[in-house]
Amino acid sequence: MIKKIWDKVMNREVISYLIFGVLTTLVNWVVYAAMVKVHIDYRIATAVAWAVSVLFAFIVNKIFVFQSYNMRPAFVMKEITSFVACRAVSGVMEMVFMIVMVSWIHMDEYISKIAVSVIVVIVNYVFSKLFIFRKSEEKSL
Structure with a gap:
């Protein structure tokens, strides 16, 4: 029973999501550190690092994790708008939980x-899987 659950949960999509999540975090930290090093205010550095890491996360999630290859501008715009909105919601959720x-x-x-990071990672995955990179919608558009 546990093996069935493990096999269902630990698949290519989840593993790649976790790997790219770590890389997204590194992007965030590197951008933040670089900006602070050149004496940019930490608040601006935080906002820019968040924006850059969300853009990076969108690209890698779209292409490598959820394999959403529809590149029509209207479709990509819909996905990125949903992605940023969901990341903003999870960001607020993270702050409230903390x-x-x-x-x-x-x-x-x-x-x-x-604890909050684990919750946010799960929420972001669910948002991406159910609302942003839905396979059935991509085929219909």
Whole structure:
């Protein structure tokens, strides 16, 4: 039973999603660090790093993870708009969860960050799978 669940959950799509998620995080950190190193305000660096990493995540998720190869401009625009909106929602969700866990429940901030990161990764995968890169919609457009 556990093996069936494992085999269903651990497939090419999920594994590539996790790998590209790590790379997306690295992109975010590198852009942030580079900007801070040249004395750009951390708030601007954070916003730019988020935007660059979301764009990177969109490209790799579209092509490599969910294999959505429809490149018609209207279709890509719909996907990227949905992707950015979902990432904004999960970003707000991350902030709210962190505030609740650290400020209200008084959990350790690093344990909270790990727990929230796991939740956000799952939510982002579900958003991408169900709302952004749906295979059936791509065929119909």
